Amino acid sequence: MIFNPRKETFDHLDERSKEIMTKTIEFFEAKGKAKLKEDDHERRWYADFIAFVKENKIFSTLLTPPEFAEGDPDARWDTYRNSVFSEILGFYGLAYWYNWQVTILGLGPLWMSPNRAIREKTGCLLREGGIFGFGLSEKAHGADLYSSEMMLTPLGEGRYVADGGKYYIGNGNEAALLSTFGKNSENDEYVWFAVETTHDNFELVKNVVNAQMYVAEYALNGYPITDGEVLSTGQDAWDAALNTVNVGKFNLGWASIGICTHAFYEAINHAAHRNLYGKFVTEFPHIQQMFTDAYARLAAMRIFSARAIDYMRSASAEDRRYLLFNPMVKMKVTTQGEEVINLLWDVIAARGFEQDTYFEMAARDIRALPKLEGTVHVNMALIVKFMANYLFNPGEFPEIPFRTDAAHDEFLFNQGPTRGLGKIQFHDYTKAYSKVDLPNVNIFKEQIEALKTLLMTAPPSKEQTRDIDFLLCMGELFTLVAYGQLIIEKGKMDGLGDDLLEQIFDFMVRDFSKFALQLYAKTSSTEAQMEGCLKMIRKPVVDEERFQRVWQKEVLPLTDTYEMNP
DSSP: OOTTTTOOOOOOOOOHHHHHHHHHHOOOHHHHHHHHHHHHTOOOHHHHHHHHHHHHHHHHHHOOOGGGGGTTTTOOOOOOHHHHHHHHHHHOOHHHHHHHHHHHHHHHHHOOSSOHHHHHHHHHHHHHOOOOEEEEETTTTOGGGGGGOEEEEEEEEEEEEEEEEEEEETTTTTTTTEEEEEEEEETTEEEEEOOOTTTEEEEEEEESSSSSSSSSEEEEEEEEEEEEGEEEEEEHHHHHHHHHHHTTTHHHHHHHHHHHHHHHHHHHHHHTOOOTTTTTTGHHHHHHHHHHHHHHHHHHHHHHHHHHHHHTTOOOSOOOOOOHHHHHHHHHHHHHHHHHHHHHHHHHGGGOTTTHHHHHHHHHHHTGGGSSSSSSSHHHHHTTTTTHHHOOOBBOOOOOOOOOOOOOOOOGOOOSSSSOOGGOOBBBBBHHHTTTOOOHHHHHHHHHHHHHHHHHSSOOOOOOOOOOOHHHHHHHHHHHHHHHHHHHHHHHHHHOHHHHHHHHHHHHHHHOOOOOOOOTTTTTHHHHHHHHHHHHHOOOOOOOHEEEEIIIIIIIGGSSSSSOOO
């Protein structure tokens, strides 16, 4: 149910993809935990990892569309195998995942560009082992595209000069190309263009973080640009920015899953061998509860994200359901990752601070993921746009299959305009829930009905819809509905056992109650809304025998099944 580098066979992957994954695991295990931690503590740039990627043409194979791969039969952009790779990198260290992640973001505007020459150059640079970066945010404005101060000034005859600064740009020290967002100084039109970090007019100001990865502040000082480096303009440039983030933010959930999985092994190994007051730590009932809750949450993160892959890969102009599930992988899965680490940390306590543990990195790095590629609040604001159609106005769609096929996900680079989100429809979520008749799932169904009743009888007022804090809480309740739907869908596909599914919905019922109580307590909530919230507050079914089956058969047996090479 969770990833184990010692046992994973990658059976759903083709031979070249298996080779990439197994070689990556071998790279980190050969490096060993002591060296991994030393490099982290010394904030050492991961040149060895970049050299490994270059030697094995990993980024080239995983991130190049076939059209620009010079006949490489294994090159494609395949969300399934990219997610597998993201999980592996997260498992061994967020810094390594970050190098991959910002390369993905940097490639977005390049692969979405109509400029064929720059796309051919990008394919060549990937084959040479190049990494990339995404020059969007600025120091004064963050990722506020409207306020960008990077200016591209036309000089005539297809020539321009770029001036301005960018801030918080991963790989900004060594990127082969940095996709840079700005405005045309003459007409204020949005524009993407590519710059080289080796150019004399490129100024690398500093690394803005105290870490292994290089998160750059850089400046362009009279940097010469031609039409050959312009990627897109106007509405196309705007869409390329948002559509690139649609692609990139999906990886954040998988990084969180990888981090939590490694931390879980380390925590249960420690607890199972630590004897306090004549008992092993794993014999204490509250410890069993924490581990089982952490395991159920981690399993749910992985199950949901795996099903979301199918919607990403099957997306089209007529089926944009991925635009709900995608930000949920970024927002919901990464915040659940924080919950998992908190539970594990309460078990291992001071051990989680020790410098020789992976956990020390995990506890620090897990906090980053909800805050990258749009905050939780930004992604929740996006998710809320889909609530009405999802709950009350379903459409008809063919069933999405399990997608592990070796196909290039072409639509991700042709997503089209970023508007019209309120018109997107979803299939009837009750079809998934109706296939399950289990106590906690049934309680959860009743909670969903109570939420729908509240929305119909006491919907948010105009003032409340402008209150982001109020909407965030309402969005959390809605998010749980979609979270449960995909968990059930994937569970049915994979033969997920009733015991674990019920244990997952045990925490889902509790979380639904928690957010209902928070909504109840909001300053602006009305009497009718408070009454509706009380109907959502439920207790999951107590089943000690089920709990012990999950603990004894699924959680405790993970002890000593993985430990990183020293």
